[in-house]
Amino acid sequence: MKLTKGVLSAIYALLIIIPVIVIFFATFKSTSEMYKDVLGLPASFGFDNYLTMFTEESMSTYFWNSVIVTLISVGMTLFFSSLIAFAITRMSGWPGRILFGLFTLGMMVPAQVNMIPLYQLVFDLGLTNSLTGLILVNISVTLPVAVFILTGFMKSLPSTLFEASRIDGASNWQMYRKIAVPLSLPSISATAIFLFVMNWNDLLYPLQFITDSDYKTLPLALLEFQGEYMTNYPMLFTGVIIASAPMVIAYIFLQRYFVAGMMAGSLKG
Template sequence: MVVLTSMKTRNQTFENPLGIPADGLRVDNFITIFQEQTMAGYFINSATVTIFSVSFTLFFAVMIAYGITRLSNWKGNVLFLLFTLGMMVPAQVNMVPLYSVVLNLGLTNSLLGLILVNISSTMPVAVFILTGFMKTLPKELFEASTIDGAGNWKIFSKVAIPLSLPSLSATAIFLFVMHWNDLLYPLLFITDNAYKTLPLALLDFQGQYSTNYPMLFTGVLIASAPMVITYIFLQRYFVAGMTSGAVKG
Protein backbone atom coordinates (compact mmCIF):
# COMPACT_ATOMS: atom_id res chain seq x y z
CA MET A 1 0.00 0.00 0.00
CA VAL A 2 2.87 2.38 0.80
CA VAL A 3 4.52 1.68 -2.57
CA LEU A 4 1.26 2.11 -4.50
CA THR A 5 0.34 5.33 -2.68
CA SER A 6 3.78 6.85 -3.33
CA MET A 7 3.11 6.52 -7.08
CA LYS A 8 -0.31 8.21 -7.08
CA THR A 9 -1.72 11.70 -6.85
CA ARG A 10 -3.76 12.81 -3.85
CA ASN A 11 -7.03 12.47 -5.75
CA GLN A 12 -6.16 8.97 -6.95
CA THR A 13 -5.30 7.95 -3.40
CA PHE A 14 -8.66 8.98 -1.98
CA GLU A 15 -10.64 7.62 -4.95
CA ASN A 16 -9.07 4.15 -4.88
CA PRO A 17 -6.58 3.63 -2.00
CA LEU A 18 -5.65 0.03 -2.89
CA GLY A 19 -6.12 0.06 -6.66
CA ILE A 20 -3.89 1.00 -9.58
CA PRO A 21 -4.95 4.16 -11.50
CA ALA A 22 -6.22 3.77 -15.06
CA ASP A 23 -3.34 5.86 -16.43
CA GLY A 24 -0.77 3.79 -14.53
CA LEU A 25 1.65 4.51 -11.73
CA ARG A 26 4.09 7.39 -11.89
CA VAL A 27 7.29 8.51 -10.15
CA ASP A 28 6.47 12.23 -10.07
CA ASN A 29 6.38 12.23 -6.27
CA PHE A 30 9.98 11.02 -6.02
CA ILE A 31 11.13 13.78 -8.38
CA THR A 32 9.11 16.43 -6.56
CA ILE A 33 10.27 15.40 -3.09
CA PHE A 34 13.92 15.93 -4.03
CA GLN A 35 13.43 19.04 -6.15
CA GLU A 36 10.96 20.98 -4.03
CA GLN A 37 11.27 19.55 -0.52
CA THR A 38 15.10 19.58 -0.24
CA MET A 39 14.88 15.93 0.76
CA ALA A 40 18.50 15.40 -0.27
CA GLY A 41 19.63 17.76 2.49
CA TYR A 42 17.49 16.01 5.10
CA PHE A 43 18.87 12.66 3.91
CA ILE A 44 22.46 13.91 4.33
CA ASN A 45 21.67 15.24 7.81
CA SER A 46 20.23 11.89 8.89
CA ALA A 47 23.16 9.99 7.38
CA THR A 48 25.70 12.27 9.09
CA VAL A 49 24.06 12.00 12.51
CA THR A 50 23.55 8.23 12.22
CA ILE A 51 27.02 7.33 10.95
CA PHE A 52 28.89 9.39 13.53
CA SER A 53 26.57 8.35 16.37
CA VAL A 54 26.90 4.63 15.60
CA SER A 55 30.66 4.81 15.00
CA PHE A 56 31.55 6.64 18.21
CA THR A 57 29.07 4.66 20.32
CA LEU A 58 30.60 1.37 19.14
CA PHE A 59 34.14 2.72 19.54
CA PHE A 60 33.65 3.58 23.21
CA ALA A 61 31.20 0.78 24.05
CA VAL A 62 33.47 -2.04 22.89
CA MET A 63 36.36 -0.71 25.00
CA ILE A 64 34.11 -0.34 28.03
CA ALA A 65 32.72 -3.85 27.55
CA TYR A 66 36.23 -5.27 27.28
CA GLY A 67 37.28 -3.44 30.45
CA ILE A 68 34.26 -4.74 32.36
CA THR A 69 34.95 -8.36 31.37
CA ARG A 70 38.64 -8.03 32.28
CA LEU A 71 37.78 -6.70 35.75
CA SER A 72 37.00 -9.97 37.49
CA ASN A 73 36.33 -8.43 40.92
CA TRP A 74 33.46 -6.29 42.21
CA LYS A 75 34.63 -3.24 40.26
CA GLY A 76 33.53 -4.79 36.97
CA ASN A 77 30.10 -5.65 38.36
CA VAL A 78 29.61 -2.13 39.74
CA LEU A 79 30.64 -0.56 36.42
CA PHE A 80 28.30 -2.86 34.51
CA LEU A 81 25.47 -2.03 36.94
CA LEU A 82 25.94 1.70 36.38
CA PHE A 83 25.51 1.30 32.62
CA THR A 84 22.56 -1.03 33.13
CA LEU A 85 20.85 1.60 35.28
CA GLY A 86 21.14 3.98 32.34
CA MET A 87 18.75 1.71 30.39
CA MET A 88 16.08 1.96 33.08
CA VAL A 89 15.42 5.70 32.71
CA PRO A 90 13.05 6.54 29.80
CA ALA A 91 14.26 9.20 27.38
CA GLN A 92 11.10 11.26 28.00
CA VAL A 93 12.03 11.69 31.67
CA ASN A 94 15.32 13.34 30.70
CA MET A 95 13.94 15.78 28.13
CA VAL A 96 13.86 18.92 30.29
CA PRO A 97 17.29 18.57 31.97
CA LEU A 98 18.83 17.31 28.72
CA TYR A 99 17.49 20.28 26.79
CA SER A 100 18.85 22.61 29.48
CA VAL A 101 22.33 21.08 29.18
CA VAL A 102 22.35 21.21 25.38
CA LEU A 103 21.05 24.80 25.41
CA ASN A 104 23.73 25.94 27.87
CA LEU A 105 26.40 24.35 25.68
CA GLY A 106 25.06 26.22 22.65
CA LEU A 107 24.46 22.99 20.72
CA THR A 108 20.79 23.39 19.83
CA ASN A 109 20.12 23.53 16.10
CA SER A 110 23.34 21.65 15.35
CA LEU A 111 24.14 18.15 14.15
CA LEU A 112 26.96 17.96 16.71
CA GLY A 113 24.47 18.36 19.54
CA LEU A 114 22.32 15.55 18.14
CA ILE A 115 25.34 13.27 17.76
CA LEU A 116 26.50 13.83 21.35
CA VAL A 117 23.01 13.23 22.73
CA ASN A 118 22.63 10.06 20.65
CA ILE A 119 25.97 8.70 21.86
CA SER A 120 25.16 9.31 25.52
CA SER A 121 21.62 7.92 25.25
CA THR A 122 22.51 4.65 23.48
CA MET A 123 25.82 3.94 25.20
CA PRO A 124 24.19 1.89 28.02
CA VAL A 125 22.39 -0.53 25.66
CA ALA A 126 25.51 -0.92 23.49
CA VAL A 127 27.65 -1.71 26.54
CA PHE A 128 25.00 -4.13 27.79
CA ILE A 129 24.91 -6.11 24.53
CA LEU A 130 28.68 -6.19 23.96
CA THR A 131 29.48 -7.06 27.57
CA GLY A 132 27.09 -10.00 27.45
CA PHE A 133 28.84 -11.29 24.33
CA MET A 134 32.39 -10.77 25.59
CA LYS A 135 31.61 -12.69 28.75
CA THR A 136 31.06 -15.77 26.55
CA LEU A 137 34.60 -15.57 25.11
CA PRO A 138 36.96 -18.19 26.62
CA LYS A 139 39.21 -16.64 29.25
CA GLU A 140 41.94 -19.08 28.19
CA LEU A 141 42.45 -17.05 25.01
CA PHE A 142 43.23 -13.91 26.99
CA GLU A 143 45.44 -15.83 29.43
CA ALA A 144 47.38 -17.43 26.57
CA SER A 145 47.89 -14.02 24.95
CA THR A 146 49.16 -12.61 28.25
CA ILE A 147 51.63 -15.50 28.60
CA ASP A 148 52.87 -14.77 25.07
CA GLY A 149 53.70 -11.24 26.19
CA ALA A 150 50.77 -9.35 24.67
CA GLY A 151 49.61 -6.23 26.47
CA ASN A 152 46.03 -5.18 27.10
CA TRP A 153 45.77 -3.09 23.93
CA LYS A 154 47.15 -5.88 21.74
CA ILE A 155 44.82 -8.45 23.32
CA PHE A 156 41.93 -6.06 22.78
CA SER A 157 42.72 -5.29 19.14
CA LYS A 158 44.02 -8.70 18.01
CA VAL A 159 41.85 -11.10 20.05
CA ALA A 160 38.73 -9.43 21.47
CA ILE A 161 37.78 -7.31 18.45
CA PRO A 162 38.04 -10.06 15.77
CA LEU A 163 36.04 -12.48 17.92
CA SER A 164 33.41 -9.81 18.63
CA LEU A 165 32.70 -8.89 15.00
CA PRO A 166 29.33 -10.72 14.88
CA SER A 167 28.15 -8.96 18.03
CA LEU A 168 29.53 -5.63 16.84
CA SER A 169 27.64 -5.96 13.56
CA ALA A 170 24.40 -6.86 15.33
CA THR A 171 24.82 -3.92 17.70
CA ALA A 172 25.61 -1.61 14.77
CA ILE A 173 22.37 -2.57 13.01
CA PHE A 174 20.40 -2.09 16.21
CA LEU A 175 21.93 1.36 16.81
CA PHE A 176 21.53 2.32 13.15
CA VAL A 177 17.78 1.68 13.26
CA MET A 178 17.43 3.61 16.55
CA HIS A 179 19.32 6.69 15.33
CA TRP A 180 17.94 6.71 11.79
CA ASN A 181 14.32 6.52 13.00
CA ASP A 182 14.76 8.84 15.97
CA LEU A 183 12.20 11.64 16.07
CA LEU A 184 12.23 12.67 19.73
CA TYR A 185 15.66 14.31 19.91
CA PRO A 186 15.51 16.12 16.53
CA LEU A 187 12.04 17.37 17.48
CA LEU A 188 13.44 18.57 20.80
CA PHE A 189 16.66 20.24 19.63
CA ILE A 190 16.15 21.17 15.96
CA THR A 191 14.00 24.06 14.73
CA ASP A 192 16.09 25.24 11.78
CA ASN A 193 15.12 23.61 8.47
CA ALA A 194 18.78 23.36 7.48
CA TYR A 195 19.43 20.79 10.26
CA LYS A 196 16.27 18.70 10.06
CA THR A 197 16.59 14.93 9.78
CA LEU A 198 14.33 12.71 7.68
CA PRO A 199 11.86 11.67 10.43
CA LEU A 200 11.43 15.31 11.43
CA ALA A 201 11.05 16.43 7.81
CA LEU A 202 8.27 13.90 7.22
CA LEU A 203 6.10 15.81 9.69
CA ASP A 204 5.92 18.65 7.15
CA PHE A 205 3.55 16.54 5.04
CA GLN A 206 1.02 16.36 7.87
CA GLY A 207 -1.18 19.40 8.35
CA GLN A 208 -3.79 20.24 10.97
CA TYR A 209 -6.69 19.40 8.68
CA SER A 210 -5.21 17.24 5.91
CA THR A 211 -2.25 15.00 5.15
CA ASN A 212 -0.46 14.62 1.83
CA TYR A 213 -0.30 10.84 1.93
CA PRO A 214 1.42 10.28 -1.46
CA MET A 215 4.30 12.59 -0.51
CA LEU A 216 4.38 11.24 3.05
CA PHE A 217 4.62 7.62 1.86
CA THR A 218 7.25 8.61 -0.70
CA GLY A 219 9.32 10.03 2.13
CA VAL A 220 8.74 6.87 4.18
CA LEU A 221 10.09 4.72 1.34
CA ILE A 222 13.17 6.92 0.98
CA ALA A 223 13.76 6.86 4.74
CA SER A 224 13.34 3.07 4.89
CA ALA A 225 15.70 2.23 2.03
CA PRO A 226 19.01 2.62 3.95
CA MET A 227 17.81 0.36 6.78
CA VAL A 228 16.75 -2.36 4.35
CA ILE A 229 20.02 -2.16 2.41
CA THR A 230 22.10 -2.22 5.60
CA TYR A 231 20.29 -5.29 6.91
CA ILE A 232 20.64 -7.13 3.58
CA PHE A 233 24.42 -6.75 3.63
CA LEU A 234 24.87 -7.41 7.36
CA GLN A 235 22.12 -9.95 8.04
CA ARG A 236 24.50 -12.91 8.43
CA TYR A 237 26.42 -11.00 11.10
CA PHE A 238 23.16 -9.95 12.72
CA VAL A 239 21.93 -13.55 12.99
CA ALA A 240 25.32 -14.72 14.26
CA GLY A 241 25.42 -11.94 16.85
CA MET A 242 21.94 -12.71 18.12
CA THR A 243 22.66 -16.44 18.50
CA SER A 244 26.17 -16.16 19.97
CA GLY A 245 26.33 -17.68 23.40
CA ALA A 246 22.97 -19.40 23.05
CA VAL A 247 24.60 -22.81 22.82
CA LYS A 248 27.72 -23.81 24.70
CA GLY A 249 29.81 -26.71 23.54
Protein backbone atom coordinates in the same frame (compact mmCIF):
# COMPACT_ATOMS: atom_id res chain seq x y z
CA MET B 1 -0.05 -28.68 13.57
CA LYS B 2 2.26 -27.87 10.67
CA LEU B 3 -0.72 -26.82 8.53
CA THR B 4 -1.96 -24.50 11.30
CA LYS B 5 1.47 -22.92 11.63
CA GLY B 6 1.65 -22.45 7.86
CA VAL B 7 -1.76 -20.76 7.73
CA LEU B 8 -0.91 -18.47 10.65
CA SER B 9 2.43 -17.58 9.05
CA ALA B 10 0.70 -16.81 5.76
CA ILE B 11 -1.86 -14.57 7.49
CA TYR B 12 0.90 -12.77 9.39
CA ALA B 13 2.88 -12.28 6.17
CA LEU B 14 -0.17 -10.81 4.43
CA LEU B 15 -0.77 -8.42 7.32
CA ILE B 16 2.77 -7.13 6.82
CA ILE B 17 2.95 -7.15 3.02
CA ILE B 18 -0.44 -5.64 2.12
CA PRO B 19 0.11 -2.28 3.93
CA VAL B 20 3.57 -2.04 2.35
CA ILE B 21 2.11 -2.61 -1.13
CA VAL B 22 -0.64 -0.03 -0.52
CA ILE B 23 1.94 2.53 0.64
CA PHE B 24 4.20 1.80 -2.34
CA PHE B 25 1.37 2.24 -4.86
CA ALA B 26 0.29 5.44 -3.10
CA THR B 27 3.65 7.03 -3.90
CA PHE B 28 2.63 7.11 -7.58
CA LYS B 29 -0.69 8.85 -6.93
CA SER B 30 -1.72 12.48 -6.57
CA THR B 31 -3.46 13.68 -3.42
CA SER B 32 -6.90 13.76 -5.08
CA GLU B 33 -6.37 10.29 -6.57
CA MET B 34 -5.29 9.00 -3.18
CA TYR B 35 -8.43 10.22 -1.41
CA LYS B 36 -10.64 9.02 -4.28
CA ASP B 37 -9.38 5.43 -4.27
CA VAL B 38 -7.05 4.48 -1.43
CA LEU B 39 -6.59 0.81 -2.33
CA GLY B 40 -6.74 1.13 -6.12
CA LEU B 41 -3.86 1.07 -8.54
CA PRO B 42 -2.41 4.44 -9.66
CA ALA B 43 -3.47 5.79 -13.05
CA SER B 44 0.19 5.92 -14.10
CA PHE B 45 3.48 4.85 -12.58
CA GLY B 46 5.30 8.15 -12.82
CA PHE B 47 8.06 9.24 -10.47
CA ASP B 48 6.80 12.78 -9.99
CA ASN B 49 6.50 12.46 -6.22
CA TYR B 50 10.04 11.12 -5.90
CA LEU B 51 11.44 13.89 -8.08
CA THR B 52 9.51 16.49 -6.12
CA MET B 53 10.90 15.18 -2.84
CA PHE B 54 14.48 15.75 -3.99
CA THR B 55 13.99 18.93 -6.03
CA GLU B 56 11.42 20.91 -4.05
CA GLU B 57 11.36 19.41 -0.56
CA SER B 58 15.13 19.37 0.19
CA MET B 59 14.96 15.62 0.73
CA SER B 60 18.60 15.24 -0.27
CA THR B 61 19.63 17.54 2.61
CA TYR B 62 17.49 15.66 5.11
CA PHE B 63 18.76 12.34 3.78
CA TRP B 64 22.42 13.25 4.16
CA ASN B 65 21.79 14.71 7.60
CA SER B 66 20.36 11.35 8.64
CA VAL B 67 23.30 9.52 7.05
CA ILE B 68 25.87 11.69 8.84
CA VAL B 69 24.15 11.50 12.22
CA THR B 70 23.50 7.75 11.99
CA LEU B 71 26.90 6.62 10.75
CA ILE B 72 28.91 8.74 13.17
CA SER B 73 26.63 7.90 16.10
CA VAL B 74 26.76 4.16 15.39
CA GLY B 75 30.51 4.16 14.79
CA MET B 76 31.37 6.11 17.95
CA THR B 77 28.90 4.12 20.06
CA LEU B 78 30.39 0.82 18.90
CA PHE B 79 33.92 2.03 19.60
CA PHE B 80 33.23 3.29 23.11
CA SER B 81 30.87 0.46 24.06
CA SER B 82 33.33 -2.22 22.93
CA LEU B 83 36.10 -0.54 24.95
CA ILE B 84 33.86 -0.34 28.02
CA ALA B 85 32.63 -3.91 27.60
CA PHE B 86 36.22 -5.14 27.32
CA ALA B 87 37.20 -3.19 30.44
CA ILE B 88 34.26 -4.58 32.41
CA THR B 89 35.09 -8.16 31.47
CA ARG B 90 38.76 -7.68 32.38
CA MET B 91 37.97 -6.12 35.78
CA SER B 92 37.77 -8.64 38.58
CA GLY B 93 35.49 -8.45 41.57
CA TRP B 94 33.01 -5.73 42.50
CA PRO B 95 34.42 -2.81 40.41
CA GLY B 96 33.40 -4.53 37.18
CA ARG B 97 29.97 -5.44 38.52
CA ILE B 98 29.34 -1.89 39.73
CA LEU B 99 30.38 -0.38 36.40
CA PHE B 100 28.17 -2.81 34.51
CA GLY B 101 25.31 -2.06 36.91
CA LEU B 102 25.60 1.67 36.24
CA PHE B 103 25.21 1.17 32.50
CA THR B 104 22.34 -1.23 33.11
CA LEU B 105 20.60 1.44 35.18
CA GLY B 106 20.97 3.78 32.22
CA MET B 107 18.70 1.47 30.22
CA MET B 108 15.99 1.62 32.88
CA VAL B 109 15.45 5.40 32.74
CA PRO B 110 12.73 6.34 30.21
CA ALA B 111 13.74 8.84 27.55
CA GLN B 112 10.86 11.13 28.51
CA VAL B 113 12.29 11.57 32.01
CA ASN B 114 15.57 12.92 30.63
CA MET B 115 14.08 15.34 28.12
CA ILE B 116 14.20 18.53 30.21
CA PRO B 117 17.63 18.07 31.86
CA LEU B 118 19.09 16.79 28.60
CA TYR B 119 17.78 19.78 26.67
CA GLN B 120 19.16 22.16 29.32
CA LEU B 121 22.57 20.51 29.08
CA VAL B 122 22.66 20.67 25.28
CA PHE B 123 21.41 24.26 25.35
CA ASP B 124 24.09 25.31 27.86
CA LEU B 125 26.74 23.75 25.62
CA GLY B 126 25.40 25.70 22.64
CA LEU B 127 24.77 22.53 20.64
CA THR B 128 21.07 22.91 19.85
CA ASN B 129 20.30 23.11 16.13
CA SER B 130 23.47 21.24 15.25
CA LEU B 131 24.27 17.76 14.03
CA THR B 132 27.10 17.59 16.56
CA GLY B 133 24.70 17.99 19.46
CA LEU B 134 22.36 15.38 18.00
CA ILE B 135 25.23 12.93 17.54
CA LEU B 136 26.40 13.38 21.14
CA VAL B 137 22.87 12.84 22.43
CA ASN B 138 22.46 9.68 20.34
CA ILE B 139 25.75 8.28 21.61
CA SER B 140 24.88 8.95 25.25
CA VAL B 141 21.41 7.42 24.88
CA THR B 142 22.38 4.25 22.99
CA LEU B 143 25.68 3.57 24.80
CA PRO B 144 24.11 1.64 27.74
CA VAL B 145 22.29 -0.71 25.36
CA ALA B 146 25.43 -1.41 23.34
CA VAL B 147 27.50 -1.97 26.49
CA PHE B 148 24.89 -4.38 27.83
CA ILE B 149 24.89 -6.46 24.62
CA LEU B 150 28.65 -6.53 24.06
CA THR B 151 29.51 -7.20 27.70
CA GLY B 152 27.33 -10.30 27.70
CA PHE B 153 29.19 -11.61 24.66
CA MET B 154 32.72 -10.70 25.73
CA LYS B 155 32.22 -12.40 29.10
CA SER B 156 31.93 -15.68 27.21
CA LEU B 157 35.34 -15.31 25.55
CA PRO B 158 37.92 -17.76 26.98
CA SER B 159 40.03 -16.04 29.63
CA THR B 160 42.96 -18.31 28.71
CA LEU B 161 43.42 -16.36 25.47
CA PHE B 162 43.95 -13.13 27.37
CA GLU B 163 46.18 -14.80 29.97
CA ALA B 164 48.38 -16.30 27.26
CA SER B 165 48.65 -12.98 25.43
CA ARG B 166 49.50 -11.24 28.71
CA ILE B 167 52.34 -13.71 29.25
CA ASP B 168 53.57 -12.92 25.74
CA GLY B 169 53.75 -9.26 26.73
CA ALA B 170 50.58 -7.94 25.09
CA SER B 171 49.14 -4.70 26.44
CA ASN B 172 45.45 -4.16 27.19
CA TRP B 173 45.08 -2.24 23.94
CA GLN B 174 46.65 -5.08 21.96
CA MET B 175 44.39 -7.65 23.63
CA TYR B 176 41.36 -5.49 22.84
CA ARG B 177 42.36 -4.90 19.23
CA LYS B 178 43.74 -8.32 18.32
CA ILE B 179 41.62 -10.69 20.43
CA ALA B 180 38.43 -9.15 21.83
CA VAL B 181 37.28 -7.25 18.74
CA PRO B 182 37.95 -9.98 16.12
CA LEU B 183 36.23 -12.65 18.23
CA SER B 184 33.29 -10.33 18.97
CA LEU B 185 32.62 -9.33 15.35
CA PRO B 186 29.33 -11.30 15.10
CA SER B 187 27.97 -9.57 18.20
CA ILE B 188 29.35 -6.19 17.11
CA SER B 189 27.69 -6.58 13.70
CA ALA B 190 24.33 -7.43 15.26
CA THR B 191 24.66 -4.47 17.63
CA ALA B 192 25.54 -2.20 14.70
CA ILE B 193 22.33 -3.11 12.87
CA PHE B 194 20.31 -2.58 16.04
CA LEU B 195 21.90 0.84 16.62
CA PHE B 196 21.45 1.79 12.97
CA VAL B 197 17.71 1.22 13.17
CA MET B 198 17.45 3.13 16.46
CA ASN B 199 19.35 6.17 15.19
CA TRP B 200 17.90 6.23 11.68
CA ASN B 201 14.29 6.09 12.88
CA ASP B 202 14.72 8.41 15.86
CA LEU B 203 12.23 11.27 15.95
CA LEU B 204 12.21 12.28 19.62
CA TYR B 205 15.62 13.91 19.84
CA PRO B 206 15.62 15.67 16.43
CA LEU B 207 12.18 17.02 17.34
CA GLN B 208 13.55 18.22 20.67
CA PHE B 209 16.84 19.76 19.55
CA ILE B 210 16.43 20.69 15.87
CA THR B 211 14.32 23.58 14.56
CA ASP B 212 16.48 24.79 11.67
CA SER B 213 15.46 23.08 8.42
CA ASP B 214 19.11 22.79 7.35
CA TYR B 215 19.72 20.27 10.14
CA LYS B 216 16.52 18.24 10.04
CA THR B 217 16.72 14.48 9.67
CA LEU B 218 14.33 12.35 7.62
CA PRO B 219 11.87 11.38 10.38
CA LEU B 220 11.55 15.02 11.43
CA ALA B 221 11.19 16.24 7.85
CA LEU B 222 8.31 13.84 7.22
CA LEU B 223 6.21 15.74 9.76
CA GLU B 224 6.02 18.64 7.29
CA PHE B 225 3.54 16.66 5.18
CA GLN B 226 1.05 16.42 8.03
CA GLY B 227 -1.25 19.42 8.29
CA GLU B 228 -3.91 20.37 10.83
CA TYR B 229 -6.80 19.74 8.44
CA MET B 230 -5.25 17.69 5.63
CA THR B 231 -2.28 15.38 5.16
CA ASN B 232 -0.43 14.96 1.88
CA TYR B 233 -0.33 11.16 2.08
CA PRO B 234 1.30 10.49 -1.33
CA MET B 235 4.26 12.71 -0.45
CA LEU B 236 4.35 11.38 3.10
CA PHE B 237 4.39 7.78 1.88
CA THR B 238 7.06 8.68 -0.68
CA GLY B 239 9.21 10.00 2.14
CA VAL B 240 8.56 6.84 4.15
CA ILE B 241 9.71 4.65 1.24
CA ILE B 242 12.85 6.77 0.79
CA ALA B 243 13.58 6.68 4.52
CA SER B 244 13.01 2.91 4.71
CA ALA B 245 15.16 2.01 1.70
CA PRO B 246 18.57 2.23 3.48
CA MET B 247 17.37 0.01 6.32
CA VAL B 248 16.00 -2.59 3.91
CA ILE B 249 19.21 -2.57 1.85
CA ALA B 250 21.37 -2.78 4.98
CA TYR B 251 19.37 -5.70 6.33
CA ILE B 252 19.50 -7.58 3.01
CA PHE B 253 23.30 -7.39 2.88
CA LEU B 254 23.96 -7.75 6.63
CA GLN B 255 21.26 -10.20 7.71
CA ARG B 256 23.70 -13.09 7.91
CA TYR B 257 25.83 -11.10 10.36
CA PHE B 258 22.74 -10.18 12.35
CA VAL B 259 21.60 -13.80 12.59
CA ALA B 260 25.13 -14.97 13.40
CA GLY B 261 25.41 -12.39 16.17
CA MET B 262 22.07 -13.35 17.69
CA MET B 263 22.88 -17.06 17.51
CA ALA B 264 26.34 -16.50 18.99
CA GLY B 265 24.88 -14.53 21.86
CA SER B 266 22.23 -17.17 22.59
CA LEU B 267 24.68 -20.07 22.45
CA LYS B 268 27.37 -18.40 24.53
CA GLY B 269 25.06 -16.72 27.04
